[in-house]
Amino acid sequence: MSERETWATRAGFILAAVGSAVGLGNIWQFPFQTGQNGGAAFLVVYLLAVVLIGFPAMLAEFVVGRGAERNPIDAFSKLGHGNWAVVGVLGAATAFWILSFYSVVGGWVIRYLLASLAEGTGLLTGLVGTYFTTAAGDYFGAIASGPDAILLHFVFMAITAGVVALGINDGIETATKLMVPSIVVLLLGLGVWAATLSGAGAGYGYYLSPDIGAIAANWTSILPAAVGQAFFTLSLGMGAMITYASYLGEDDSLPMDGGLIVVLNTLVGVLAGFVVFPILFAQGIDPAEAGGGGSGAVFVVLASAFAELPLGWLLGTVFFFVLLLAALSSAISLIEVMVSYVTDHYDVSRAPAAAGLGLSIFLLGVPTALDTATLTLYNDLAYNVLLPLSVLGVLVFVVWVNVGSSLDELRLGTAAGDGFAAAWLWHARVVTFTGVFLALVFGVMQQLGFSPAELLSSVF
Numbered sequence: 303m304s305e306r307e308t309w310a311t312r313a314g315f316i317l318a319a320v321g322s323a324v325g326l327g328n329i330w331q332f333p334f335q336t337g338q339n340g341g342a343a344f345l346v347v348y349l350l351a352v353v354l355i356g357f358p359a360m361l362a363e364f365v366v367g368r369g370a371e372r373n374p375i376d377a378f379s380k381l382g383h384g385n386w387a388v389v390g391v392l393g394a395a396t397a398f399w400i401l402s403f404y405s406v407v408g409g410w411v412i413r414y415l416l417a418s419l420a421e422g423t424g425l426l427t428g429l430v431g432t433y434f435t436t437a438a439g440d441y442f443g444a445i446a447s448g449p450d451a452i453l454l455h456f457v458f459m460a461i462t463a464g465v466v467a468l469g470i471n472d473g474i475e476t477a478t479k480l481m482v483p484s485i486v487v488l489l490l491g492l493g494v495w496a497a498t499l500s501g502a503g504a505g506y507g508y509y510l511s512p513d514i515g516a517i518a519a520n521w522t523s524i525l526p527a528a529v530g531q532a533f534f535t536l537s538l539g540m541g542a543m544i545t546y547a548s549y550l551g552e553d554d555s556l557p558m559d560g561g562l563i564v565v566l567n568t569l570v571g572v573l574a575g576f577v578v579f580p581i582l583f584a585q586g587i588d589p590a591e592a593g594g595g596g597s598g599a600v601f602v603v604l605a606s607a608f609a610e611l612p613l614g615w616l617l618g619t620v621f622f623f624v625l626l627l628a629a630l631s632s633a634i635s636l637i638e639v640m641v642s643y644v645t646d647h648y649d650v651s652r653a654p655a656a657a658g659l660g661l662s663i664f665l666l667g668v669p670t671a672l673d674t675a676t677l678t679l680y681n682d683l684a685y686n687v688l689l690p691l692s693v694l695g696v697l698v699f700v701v702w703v704n705v706g707s708s709l710d711e712l713r714l715g716t717a718a719g720d721g722f723a724a725a726w727l728w729h730a731r732v733v734t735f736t737g738v739f740l741a742l743v744f745g746v747m748q749q750l751g752f753s754p755a756e757l758l759s760s761v762f
């Protein structure tokens with residue numbers, strides 16, 4: 303691998319990274335987490351987490367990737383610190399874990415796509431049912447888990463692994479160039495329609511007017527959720543951004559590129575909230591309870607919107623198709639990291655590597671396709687422990703262990719130069735590190751069944 307390819311254009315890199323970042327994390331996970339953590343209180347902490355923690359952490363991953371020009375596991379030895387490869391392994395393990403249930407949700411998207419098509423064409427209705435005449439919550443409850451969910455989880459994983467095995471990612475990349483603008487247009491349209499519903503106002507209140515008291519009272523549970531959401535949606539802690547940056551030329555400005563990726567990705571999630579919360583409140587559904595314990599919020603909302611809108615089946619077909627593309631492009635970038643590592647290091651070619659990994663990930667995800675409560679459990683473990691731990695590893699490596707060359711790398715290609723690099727280092731060591739560290743401590747406590755809030759109040 304001496305002659306390493308680099309991105310032909312700066313736009314190519316940004317589009318690929320945005321294609322990886324925009325996915326179920328924005329459309330499914332963001333409204334779900336917001337609904338679980340009190341609405342506007344979560345939104346505020348989440349936006350702060352994106353800017354103060356996610357963005358600097360993304361720069362850390364870029365620095366490792368571009369500095370080493372290697373995959374996330376070999377990158378650390380290339381930079382002269384072989385022991386730190388364990389951080390790369392942790393990222394790959396996190397990707398493996400997350401993809402196992404990401405694919406189940408991808409299966410839900412396929413199900414809604416088929417049901418929309420069936421409604422319009424009259425085909426397959428017997429097989430996939432319809433959300434147009436059943437109450438939206440009931441339809442979600444019926445399809446979210448069980449044998450059908452397992453089958454579609456398998457289909458989603460098979461497409462993901464198939465694309466990677468055949469090496470036709472380029473085709474998907476071309477498709478994703480259209481995907482992000484289409485998602486934005488569709489969400490904007492739905493958001494405008496949602497604004498006309500009676501009762502929508504309560505949804506805006508819930509989403510947009512934070513109760514500072516609620517943040518203060520619940521910050522120990524909001525912080526890990528917000529930090530986990532920032533990492534999940536920005537594709538951090540899973541080696542993906544290290545990989546993308548490893549193909550980046552030295553004349554690209556990491557802060558500019560990273561900033562653009564962060565802004566575009568965050569917009570999509572925030573926009574999804576403008577669709578979900580007004581519609582939930584217009585229908586009198588509690589966001590924390592929408593779908594299986596909250597995990598179905600966006601599906602319940604979209605189904606009820608399409609059931610009421612003229613030509614709703616067509617809108618549904620288009621929307622779920624675009625969402626499927628977004629989910630696939632993210633899933634592909636998750637599995638690609640592992641496939642390229644395996645093919646570089648072992649005597650296996652792409653197809654068997656993708657098939658083997660795809661099958662193992664599918665099996666790991668089966669329990670989450672049997673019960674949405676198990677899916678939430680997997681998700682919590684990723685948010686509370688795996689993601690913060692994995693990002694913390696990269697961060698400590700960049701700002702303490704390998705700091706000299708990291709700063710040089712960050713300066714390359716930026717006009718801002720030394721001032722920015724110094725400010726970033728100070729901020730990353732103090733603010734970003736503390737934020738991720740606290741999120742990890744509180745997350746682990748929650749995972750072990752302690753309430754950090756109670757503990758804190760008994761000490762102080």
Ligand code: PHE
Nearest residue numbers: 323325326327535537542632
């Ligand atoms: N960021 C993607 C999403 O929000 C998920 C993802 C994470 C994709 C990590 C690739 C790598 O859907």
